[in-house]
Structures are given as structure tokens and as C-alpha cells.
Amino acid sequence: xSEPRISIEPDTRVxxxxxxGASADSGIPTFRDANGLWENHAVEEVASPGGFRRDPRxxxxxxxxxxxxxxxxxxxxxxxxxxxxxxxxxxxFLLVTQNVDGxxxxxxxxxxxxxxxxxxxxxxWSCDRPPFEDHALYEDTLPMxxxxxxxxDTGLLRPNIVWFGEMLDPAHLEAIERFxxxxxxxxxxxxxxxxAVWPAAGLVDLARRVGGRTWLVNAEPAENASRFESFIRxxxxxxxxxxxxxx
Ligand code: BV8
Numbered sequence: 350x351s352e353p354r355i356s357i358e359p360d361t362r363v364x365x366x367x368x369x370g371a372s373a374d375s376g377i378p379t380f381r382d383a384n385g386l387w388e389n390h391a392v393e394e395v396a397s398p399g400g401f402r403r404d405p406r407x408x409x410x411x412x413x414x415x416x417x418x419x420x421x422x423x424x425x426x427x428x429x430x431x432x433x434x435x436x437x438x439x440x441x442f443l444l445v446t447q448n449v450d451g452x453x454x455x456x457x458x459x460x461x462x463x464x465x466x467x468x469x470x471x472x473x474w475s476c477d478r479p480p481f482e483d484h485a486l487y488e489d490t491l492p493m494x495x496x497x498x499x500x501x502d503t504g505l506l507r508p509n510i511v512w513f514g515e516m517l518d519p520a521h522l523e524a525i526e527r528f529x530x531x532x533x534x535x536x537x538x539x540x541x542x543x544x545a546v547w548p549a550a551g552l553v554d555l556a557r558r559v560g561g562r563t564w565l566v567n568a569e570p571a572e573n574a575s576r577f578e579s580f581i582r583x584x585x586x587x588x589x590x591x592x593x594x595x596x
Pocket of ligand 1: 369370374382396447510514542546548566571585586
């Protein structure tokens with residue numbers, strides 16, 4: 350059976366949304382795998398502002414463990430294929446990732462929105478100093494800002510991650526809307542995502558509203574597969590390298 354291919358004409362824009370499945374072939378556990386992250390830690394404990402307030406040490410141990418995992422991981426063939434596609438399409442391409450592992454950037458992707466943040470960045474909980482690159486592991490010490498007096502709060506540093514219950518960066522959402530609403534045909538390709546987390550899970554509906562064609566590439570049928578026009582079953586590292594045909 351010939352591989353399903355997505356042929357991209359010269360007037361077509363492509364928006365790709367990736368989820369944890371796109372990094373699975375780099376050894377990063379997905380959220381819904383049997384030993385996924387949800388299993389080891391209750392979400393509300395570690396990926397929410399309340400969890401950080403309650404137990405910042407636990408949260409920093411959880412993110413330090415994941416930061417170490419990412420530092421030891423390498424981009425896979427799927428990440429590299431998307432970086433190649435960006436080179437061929439230029440401004441007609443936009444990558445929106447839910448992943449916080451930084452592997453798309455390491456694969457060479459530049460037209461990228463990390464809508465849930467980045468594990469390798471840290472920011473201050475109390476002041477609005479810009480997030481900074483940080484590979485340090487905080488296993489038992491709690492990192493303090495040092496640039497602010499805590500403004501009556503803790504002055505603790507925190508991972509530059511969008512937690513559950515926190516707003517996404519409005520600039521990211523505006524950039525996505527703008528890209529989707531440009532004139533001409535739009536292709537929306539979601540890769541390795543179960544579509545369980547909002548507002549990322551709603552992007553397929555936005556793509557359809559503007560008349561875009563939609564594909565889901567996933568290792569197994571996901572709960573959200575029915576919202577896509579086409580479903581391509583497979584592992585991203587195997588499927589992506591031969592999937593796109595740029596005309
Ligand atoms: C927001 C950073 C407005 C954290 C993440 C109650 C109170 C507050 C909010 C809510 C609420 N109820 C609902 C909400 C909204 C909430 C939400 O969606 N909750 C869900 C659980 C129902 N969303 C939010 O809170 C968002 N903010 O709404 O703000 C607001 C504000 C206040 C109050 C109300 C509303 C913020 C969401 C961002 C959360 N942060 N990440 C961290 O990483 O530690 S989300 C996190 O989970 C990941 O980033 C990722 O996005 C998500 C997991 O999803 P996937 O990436 O899809 O991964 P998953 O494992 O599910 O699926 C992988 C798929 O890949 C599988 O289908 C598998 O089959 C497949 N696969 C596996 N291997 C491969 C493969 N496919 C291909 N190849 C392979 N090799």
C-alpha cells in the first residue's frame with residue numbers, strides 16, 4: 350500500500366500542531382502512555398499554580414526530572430522532517446507545539462510557537478523579569494529570583510511552563526488566528542496529540558471554520574480523530590519523513 354501523502358501546492362499554507370506523540374520516538378514519555386506522566390504525579394499536584402504554591406519542592410523535582418530527561422534526548426526523524434518542511438515552505442509554514450521539550454528547536458524549527466512553554470526555561474513567580482534559559486536541576490534547593498524582593502510573594506523561580514488553569518500567551522493565540530485567516534488554501538496537520546487539552550484541542554475546529562483541510566497523524570485512533578477530515582495511523586518518526594510532497 351503506497352504511503353498516504355499530503356501534496357502541497359505553491360499557494361497553500363501549512364499549520365502543524367504537535368503533541369507528546371511527536372516526541373515519543375525520542376524517548377520522552379507521553380501523558381497518556383501506561384507509564385505516562387499523569388500516572389506518576391496527579392496533575393493538580395505538579396502542573397498547576399495551586400500545586401506550586403502547596404509544594405514548590407515537589408513541583409521543581411518533577412520538572413527537574415523531566416528537564417534531565419529532555420537534556421539526554423535527541424530530536425527524531427519526525428522533528429527533522431518538520432524542520433525540512435519549514436525550509437521548503439518558509440512563511441507558508443507555522444509549527445504550533447504543545448510540547449515543552451524543546452526538541453523541535455533543536456531539530457532546526459524556527460517558525461514555532463511553544464504554546465505551553467519550555468522545560469529548559471525558568472521565570473520568576475513574583476515579578477515579570479523575562480524567562481531565561483536554564484538547564485539547572487533543582488532537586489532539593491528552591492531557586493530564588495534575586496532580582497526582586499518577591500513583591501510580597503515568595504520571590505521563587507518557577508519553570509516557564511503554562512500550567513493547567515493558566516492562560517496561554519495571547520500573542521501566540523493571535524499569531525495562530527492570523528496565520529489561519531490569511532487568504533489561500535490552508536492545510537492543518539495535527540501530529541501525536543490526543544486532543545484532550547484546550548485550547549490547543551480546538552485548533553482543528555478553527556481550521557475547518559476557515560475552510561482548511563485537516564489531517565490527524567497518530568499512532569492509534571485518538572478520541573479526537575473524528576474531528577479531522579483524514580486520519581493517518583502511524584508513528585511520527587516513520588510517517589513524517591515521506592508524508593509531505595511540496596510541489
Ligand atoms: C486555559 C504543560 C483558560 C504542563 C500543559 C478547569 C479549570 C481550569 C482549566 C480547565 C478546567 N477544565 C478544562 C480546562 C481547560 C484546561 C484543559 O484543557 N484541561 C483538560 C485536562 C480537560 N486547559 C487549561 O487549563 C489551559 N488554559 O484553559 O486557560 C482558563 C484559565 C483559568 C480557568 C479556566 C480556563 C492550559 C493548558 C496547558 C496545560 N499545560 N503542558 C506540563 O507539560 O507539565 S498540557 C500537557 O498535556 C502537554 O503540554 C500536552 O499538551 C497535554 C497532553 O496532550 P498531548 O500532547 O495530546 O499528549 P497525549 O499523551 O494526551 O497524547 C499523545 C498522543 O500521541 C496519543 O494519542 C498517542 O496515541 C499518540 N502517540 C504516541 N506515540 C506516538 C503517537 N503518535 C505518533 N507517533 C508516536 N510515536
